[in-house]
Amino acid sequence: MIVDKLQQLGQHSIAKIQGMGRATIMLFGALIAWPTPRKSFPLLLKQLYVVGVLSLLIILVSGLFIGMVLALQGYTVLSKFGAEQMLGPLVALSLLRELGPVVTALLFAGRAGSALTAEIGLMKATEQLSGMEMMAVDPLRRIIAPRFWAGVISMPLLAMIFTAVGILGGHLVGVDWLGVDGGGYWSAMQANVDFQQDILNGVIKSAVFALIVTWIALHKGFDAVPTSEGISQATTQTVVTSSLAVLGFDFILTAVMFGG
Amino acid sequence: MSDILVDIQHLTFKRGDRVIYDDMSMQFQRGKVTAIMGPSGIGKTTLLRLIGGQLKPEQGKILVDGQDIPQLNRKDLYKARQKMSMLFQSGAMFSDMSVYDNVAFPIREHTRLPEELIRLMVLMKLEAVGLRGARDLMPAELSGGMARRAALARAIALDPQLILYDEPFAGQDPISMGVIVRLIRSLNNALGLTSVVVSHDVNEVMSIADYVYVVAEQKVIGQGTPDELRSHPSALVQQFLQGQSDGPVPFHFKAASYSAELMELAK
Numbered sequence: 296m297i298v299d300k301l302q303q304l305g306q307h308s309i310a311k312i313q314g315m316g317r318a319t320i321m322l323f324g325a326l327i328a329w330p331t332p333r334k335s336f337p338l339l340l341k342q343l344y345v346v347g348v349l350s351l352l353i354i355l356v357s358g359l360f361i362g363m364v365l366a367l368q369g370y371t372v373l374s375k376f377g378a379e380q381m382l383g384p385l386v387a388l389s390l391l392r393e394l395g396p397v398v399t400a401l402l403f404a405g406r407a408g409s410a411l412t413a414e415i416g417l418m419k420a421t422e423q424l425s426g427m428e429m430m431a432v433d434p435l436r437r438i439i440a441p442r443f444w445a446g447v448i449s450m451p452l453l454a455m456i457f458t459a460v461g462i463l464g465g466h467l468v469g470v471d472w473l474g475v476d477g478g479g480y481w482s483a484m485q486a487n488v489d490f491q492q493d494i495l496n497g498v499i500k501s502a503v504f505a506l507i508v509t510w511i512a513l514h515k516g517f518d519a520v521p522t523s524e525g526i527s528q529a530t531t532q533t534v535v536t537s538s539l540a541v542l543g544f545d546f547i548l549t550a551v552m553f554g555g
Numbered sequence: 556m557s558d559i560l561v562d563i564q565h566l567t568f569k570r571g572d573r574v575i576y577d578d579m580s581m582q583f584q585r586g587k588v589t590a591i592m593g594p595s596g597i598g599k600t601t602l603l604r605l606i607g608g609q610l611k612p613e614q615g616k617i618l619v620d621g622q623d624i625p626q627l628n629r630k631d632l633y634k635a636r637q638k639m640s641m642l643f644q645s646g647a648m649f650s651d652m653s654v655y656d657n658v659a660f661p662i663r664e665h666t667r668l669p670e671e672l673i674r675l676m677v678l679m680k681l682e683a684v685g686l687r688g689a690r691d692l693m694p695a696e697l698s699g700g701m702a703r704r705a706a707l708a709r710a711i712a713l714d715p716q717l718i719l720y721d722e723p724f725a726g727q728d729p730i731s732m733g734v735i736v737r738l739i740r741s742l743n744n745a746l747g748l749t750s751v752v753v754s755h756d757v758n759e760v761m762s763i764a765d766y767v768y769v770v771a772e773q774k775v776i777g778q779g780t781p782d783e784l785r786s787h788p789s790a791l792v793q794q795f796l797q798g799q800s801d802g803p804v805p806f807h808f809k810a811a812s813y814s815a816e817l818m819e820l821a822k
Contacts, residue, residue, distance in 0.1 A: 334664075417650075418650075421645055421647060422643045422644075422647040423647050423649055423650070425604075425609060425643065425647065426643055426647030426649075428607075428609060428636070429607050429609070429636060429640065429641040430640070430660070430661045430664065430709075431633045431634070431636035431637045431661075431664075432660075432661070432664050433633070437664075
């Protein structure tokens with residue numbers, strides 16, 4: 296009984312490690328090639344549009360509402376202590392350090408990550424990837440690489456947009472609705488936000504999340520069992536695994552950046 | 556130059572513990588249409604993937620134009636693949652590109668020809684398969700037969716030496732089947748290709764093949780020209796060619812005795 300359990304655990308662990316190995320090999324295969332700008336640039340541009348620009352709407356709307364909610368919640372607490380002037384830093388720091396990178400990554404996993412997995416999984420199921428290989432075109436370089444770079448480039452930009460819109464949303468609720476002094480909102484924010492400590496760290500976090508989410512999404516699609524059930528499972532796994540990975544890495548990065 | 560373009564020697568391939576091919580050898584003549592027939596599930600598509608280097612055998616050599624495909628490094632394998640083409644059962648058309656762009660894809664990837672010349676080449680290839688008028692359609696707008704013809708145009712875009720057809724007749728209506736049969740033969744003759752057709756559509760294959768291999772039970776069980784095969788002594792070959800439901804390949808899947816099972820239910 297115990298031996299069986301141990302055996303199952305061992306098998307499960309080996310399968311996981313093999314999966315990680317395949318994911319690493321896939322990523323290296325995609326990135327190791329010398330890029331040919333004539334062919335790579337148009338592909339990258341198209342993917343930046345698909346992955347980045349098409350995710351803008353959900354990022355803008357979510358950023359606005361999260362900023363508004365932050366301001367509303369912050370105001371009710373801060374006003375008890377007569378510290379409404381600190382609403383600006385509260386909204387800005389929450390967004391820059393945590394909510395911007397994390398929520399963007401979670402939304403990105405749901406919006407773009409799942410789409411990447413489904414697209415690549417379906418390409419595999421309909422033999423498009425095999426067909427490409429037989430035409431002597433490496434699918435890792437033609438399909439995976441541009442999508443990977445598009446994800447890595449666009450997510451930090453989306454996180455910055457998310458944060459900026461969130462701060463505006465905070466202004467909308469805090470200043471325009473609840474009557475906090477507008478000058479104080481901005482000046483307290485300027486005084487309390489540090490470029491390296493807050494802005495740069497937020498961008499670094501976002502870049503790490505971009506790498507993780509895009510990598511997981513591409514690998515799950517590339518490794519999907521080429522059936523309708525397999526693709527549906529892979530898509531779900533992309534969202535679940537990358538969301539958990541983002542939250543886990545967020546804790547580690549926060550501990551390293553702000554813990555000491 | 557040798558008459559043999561593809562030479563498979565003592566090929567052994569396993570999937571997990573299951574042996575797919577056991578010490579199998581076959582040769583495909585240059586400029587000829589060679590067919591590989593056999594019951595479903597014996598790994599005919601696998602054989603094409605082995606020739607294309609997408610799978611590696613346990614043992615044996617797969618020589619294509621003198622190069623041992625499984626031994627090639629990645630760079631040489633991709634170079635070797637530029638001389639071969641494969642027509643997948645599904646067509647494997649890129650769904651985000653029009654028919655025109657699909658056919659232009661390999662040309663754009665492997666050459667630096669100006670767009671006008673590419674257009675000329677694409678139109679010629681589409682004309683050869685009768686789809687010049689469908690160039691602006693998306694793959695989803697094509698019927699099954701048209702998709703396969705479009706994929707055929709893409710497969711011959713760079714004038715390969717060798718073209719591998721994976722079940723080209725499966726799921727086709729009689730008219731499109733007739734069109735594809737005619738195309739395989741005429742393209743082979745006109746372009747000087749070497750064609751390998753994997754199929755279990757006996758009549759169609761026998762009508763165009765110069766040489767036929769019948770594969771079953773992990774090896775070649777019969778080979779020869781279509782006429783030679785029709786008088787082949789093997790019962791298994793005859794069962795397959797004549798489509799008999801029972802014979803050396805039993806109608807029933809392996810099971811316990813029928814009467815014993817019925818008696819058990821009656822108890």
